[in-house]
Amino acid sequence: xxxxxxxxxxxxxxxxxxxxxxxxxxxxxxxxxxxxxxxxxxxxxxxxxxxxxxxxxxxxxxxxxxxxxxxxxxxxxxxxxxxxxxxxxxxxxxxxxxxxxxxxxxxxxxxxxxxxxxxxxxxxxxxxxxxxxxxxxxxxxxxxxxxxxxxxxxxxxxxxxxxxxxxxxxxxxxxxxxxxxxxxxxxxxxxxxxxxxxxxxxxxxxxxxxxxxxxxxxxxxxxxxxxxxxxxxxxxxxxxxxxxxxxxxxxxxxxxxxxxxxxxxxxxxxxxxxxxxxxxxxxxxxxxxxxxxxxxxxxxxxxxxxxx
Amino acid sequence: xxxxxxxxxxxxxxxxxxxxxxxxxxxxxxxxxxxxxxxxxxxxxxxxxxxxxxxxxxxxxxxxxxxxxxxxxxxxxxxxxxxxxxxxxxxxxxxxxxxxxxxxxxxxxxxxxxxxxxxxxxxxxxxxxxxxxxxxxxxxxxxxxxxxxxxxxxxxxxxxxxxxxxxxxxxxxxxxxxxxxxxxxxxxxxxxxxxxxxxxxxxxxxxxxxxxxxxxxxxxxxxxxxxxxxxxxxxxxxxxxxxxxxxxxxxxx
Numbered sequence: 134x135x136x137x138x139x140x141x142x143x144x145x146x147x148x149x150x151x152x153x154x155x156x157x158x159x160x161x162x163x164x165x166x167x168x169x170x171x172x173x174x175x176x177x178x179x180x181x182x183x184x185x186x187x188x189x190x191x192x193x194x195x196x197x198x199x200x201x202x203x204x205x206x207x208x209x210x211x212x213x214x215x216x217x218x219x220x221x222x223x224x225x226x227x228x229x230x231x232x233x234x235x236x237x238x239x240x241x242x243x244x245x246x247x248x249x250x251x252x253x254x255x256x257x258x259x260x261x262x263x264x265x266x267x268x269x270x271x272x273x274x275x276x277x278x279x280x281x282x283x284x285x286x287x288x289x290x291x292x293x294x295x296x297x298x299x300x301x302x303x304x305x306x307x308x309x310x311x312x313x314x315x316x317x318x319x320x321x322x323x324x325x326x327x328x329x330x331x332x333x334x335x336x337x338x339x340x341x342x343x344x345x346x347x348x349x350x351x352x353x354x355x356x357x358x359x360x361x362x363x364x365x366x367x368x369x370x371x372x373x374x375x376x377x378x379x380x381x382x383x384x385x386x387x388x389x390x391x392x393x394x395x396x397x398x399x400x401x402x403x404x405x406x407x408x409x410x411x412x413x414x415x416x417x418x419x420x421x422x423x424x425x426x427x428x429x430x431x432x433x434x435x436x437x438x439x440x441x
Numbered sequence: 442x443x444x445x446x447x448x449x450x451x452x453x454x455x456x457x458x459x460x461x462x463x464x465x466x467x468x469x470x471x472x473x474x475x476x477x478x479x480x481x482x483x484x485x486x487x488x489x490x491x492x493x494x495x496x497x498x499x500x501x502x503x504x505x506x507x508x509x510x511x512x513x514x515x516x517x518x519x520x521x522x523x524x525x526x527x528x529x530x531x532x533x534x535x536x537x538x539x540x541x542x543x544x545x546x547x548x549x550x551x552x553x554x555x556x557x558x559x560x561x562x563x564x565x566x567x568x569x570x571x572x573x574x575x576x577x578x579x580x581x582x583x584x585x586x587x588x589x590x591x592x593x594x595x596x597x598x599x600x601x602x603x604x605x606x607x608x609x610x611x612x613x614x615x616x617x618x619x620x621x622x623x624x625x626x627x628x629x630x631x632x633x634x635x636x637x638x639x640x641x642x643x644x645x646x647x648x649x650x651x652x653x654x655x656x657x658x659x660x661x662x663x664x665x666x667x668x669x670x671x672x673x674x675x676x677x678x679x680x681x682x683x684x685x686x687x688x689x690x691x692x693x694x
Contacts, residue, residue, distance in 0.1 A: 147694060182694075185535040189693050207443070207537040215535050221528030225460055230453070237449025238536040280532070 137163040137319050138184065138288060143193035145179050145343075153179040155343040156193065161288075166310065166320045168330035168351075170433055171340035177323040178218065180340070181290050185215045198287065211239055214286030218293045220273045224266030228257055228276055231265060232283045239284035251282045254309060271302040278309070289313060291322040295329065307333055331355075331429040341437050351429075358432045363394040363405060365412070366421035377411050392419075446538040450546025451553075454520050458554050465516075466558065469508045473562045476504050477569040480626060485570070491628050492659040497570035502653040503625030504566065506587065509559045510620055510645070511612045513588050517551035517595030518608050525599075534693060540686030544596065551592035552585065559584050572656070580655035586671055587648055591616075593678035600685055600692070619645045630661045644670060 138161040145154040153176045161167050171177050182188035184195050186206060195202040197209035223231065232248050252258040255275045260268060265276055274294070281289060291310070295303045310320055310333060324330055330337055331351065338348040349357070370389040381404075384393045396404060405424070412419060458465045481497035488496035524530040533543060566572075574580050602608045623645035629637055640646050651667025654660035660667070685692070 185531075187531055187534045187693065189689055207539075210535060210537040213535065215531065217528070217531050219528050221531060223524075223527065223529055225457070226453075230456065234449050234453045235532060237445045237452075238532060238538065240443040240445050240537055242445060 134162040136160045137198050138321075139194075139196040140180075140184070141194050141196075143180070143183060143195065144191045145176075145183060145188060146191045153343050154183075157340075157343075157345045159338065159345060159348060161319060161321060162336075163287075164314065164317050164319055165335040166314055166322070166333055167336050167338065168334035169321065169323045169338045169340060170327060170330055171323075172437055175340045176343040177340055178292060179343075181215070181292055181321070181323070185213055185290060186210055207240075211284070212287045213290065214281035214284065214288070215290045216277050216281045216292060216294055218296065220270060220277065222265045222273050222276060224264065226265055227262050228252070228265060228268075228279070229261040231276060232279055235280040236283040241284045247285065248283060251279050254312070255279050256305070271298055274298055274302070274306075278306070282313075286318070288319045288321065291320065293323055295324060295326060303329075327430040327433055328428065337429070339433060339436055346436060354432065355426075355429065358435070359397075360427040360431075361396045361405075362425045362427065363396070363408075364421075364423045364425075365392045365394070365408075365419045366423070367391060368418040368420050371417070375411075375415055375417065377415055378408070381408060381411075383408070443538050443542050446536060447542050447546045447549075450533075450543065451550045454547060454550030455553065457520070458516075458550075465554065466561065469512060469558055470561055470565055473504055473508055474565055474569075476500070476507075477566055481566070481569050491631075492657075494657045494659060495570070495572075498572035498657070499628075499653075500626055501563070501566045501570065501572060502656050503620070503623070503649045505559050505562050505584070506645075506649055506652055507617075507620045507625055508562055509555045509584065509588055510591050510648075511616050512558055513551055513555040513591035514595035514598060514616055515609070515612045516554055517548055517592040518599035518602065518611075519595075520547050520551055521596055521599035522602055522608055526605075530692070540682070544593075544682060544686075548589060548592040548596055551595060552588040555588035555592065556585055559588070574656050575658045576655045580652070583652055583655050583668070583671070586675065587652070590671060590675040590678060593675065593682060597678060597681050597685065600690065616645075619643050620649070624649045624661075628661050644674065647671070 138159075140157055140159040143154055143157045144152070146152045157176075157180065169177050169180070179188055183190045184197070184202065186202070190203075195209075198212055200208040202209040226234070229248070232251070233243065236243065236248065249258065252261055255278060257272070257275050257279055260272065265273060268276065278294070294306060298306070307329070310322075314320055322330075322333075334351050336348065337351050337354055339346045347354070367390050371385060371392075372389060374383050374385050374392070378392075382394065385391075386393060394405075394408065409422070477497070480500055485495070485497035485500070490496065491499045524533060598611050599608065622640065623643050624640070629640045629646055629650070632640055647662060647667040647670045650660045650662045651664050651671065654664040654667070684690070
């Protein structure tokens with residue numbers, strides 16, 4: 134794994150004294166999809182802002198593919214595309230004009246074929262001559278993505294890309310993100326929809342109050358912090374947890390009609406099988422087995438909530 | 442040097458002019474034409490010649506500058522304020538471009554537009570009153586210099602402004618009155634003693650007198666002082682812009 138973005142001891146204190154980032158360290162691997170999660174005001178946008186050049190760091194360094202983002206900002210920024218959170222567009226420009234502008238701004242020679250590809254990928258080709266102001270919110274979001282891709286960046290930042298976007302567009306967008314990743318583009322996104330991060334990301338970082346609380350591979354994170362919650366519906370009421378099950382950490386539902394079982398970590402399937410065998414051997418009849426894996430959202434709330 | 446970026450900004454800014462063609466070009470031309478009808482043809486025919494120049498011709502350089510100064514300031518200020526206001530500034534800030542390139546793009550486009558306007562007004566004036574230009578090359582060079590200086594000033598204004606009022610107030614309340622009082626319609630030699638002294642504190646007097654000298658070879662002031670002052674303003678505005686970009690003032694938090 135080669136690192137394409139290295140953030141070291143990055144801090145930001147705004148003029149009003151608010152410390153938005155506190156010595157954040159983070160390394161992003163080439164070609165991965167990294168999801169940055171955190172509550173509002175956690176420092177996500179400040180972090181992205183510093184890497185992209187919108188915000189000045191108070192201390193620390195950012196290295197983009199070997200180029201220091203302050204000393205060698207031209208080479209560093211050339212590699213980055215940013216899709217901002219706000220729908221900031223020039224309403225009076227046409228879609229094509231906007232894309233040409235973006236490409237030029239990043240120092241690339243005109244390439245109509247590339248712009249056409251980007252527009253077609255985002256289903257914007259038919260709208261290329263329309264004024265951006267005449268497009269719907271979802272289409273404007275696509276235009277912002279197209280603008281960010283106009284200069285063929287190697288790293289794409291998506292700051293809350295699916296906020297206020299309908300289901301269909303959201304699905305298209307993730308489809309596009311996957312295609313970009315297949316082409317080798319590194320993607321760093323922030324999102325409020327945690328299930329999206331769960332679905333898309335290779336690794337996940339959780340940031341809160343300016344501190345990066347954890348960075349972990351999604352599967353490992355789910356395994357380490359996830360839980361499986363099993364509910365076994367019984368055909369006959371029980372008064373107490375059977376003695377044979379006592380050391381398995383099993384609870385009886387208040388109505389006595391179900392046994393519940395919670396297991397930390399992801400791999401507990403053999404335990405469940407063992408449990409079911411005991412039930413059969415004890416002659417306890419059951420009518421349903423329902424197992425629920427905790428989502429990233431539960432993990433996230435648990436993590437952040439602990440600090441409140 | 443990121444030439445593609447300069448070109449992108451320059452084309453984009455001129456594109457804005459193109460989209461608002463009527464507002465950008467037609468309205469200053471119409472208002473200038475009105476000045477010529479009223480002051481040049483109607484009143485001018487009853488005015489004495491000033492230093493041997495017919496009144497209608499005498500006001501031409503001042504009228505050109507009246508539009509060029511206000512348009513340079515408002516175009517450049519609007520050009521950089523608009524992205525700040527609607528949020529598209531993020532793209533400029535995240536792009537691999539230096540402050541100088543941003544400046545050349547924005548100020549170059551605003552100055553280009555002003556020069557074109559100046560030439561259009563010149564042509565319009567020529568339809569109303571007959572006149573010859575004594576030093577055409579100097580006149581054009583001076584027009585470019587003034588356009589650049591005031592576009593730079595407008596750029597600073599657009600960075601400083603935090604609302605549309607502030608954006609409009611300077612061209613409307615400062616540049617326009619100073620140009621009117623700066624000898625567009627009269628020679629400052631026509632002012633009574635004290636007022637002539639007061640008028641010398643108005644920098645625009647020097648610009649108009651200098652520009653008029655390139656037209657007719659007449660000036661109430663030394664042309665070199667005019668040129669020096671214009672360069673002085675250019676250097677001052679450039680210094681302020683350099684400071685702005687160094688500190689990130691109103692651009693990067």
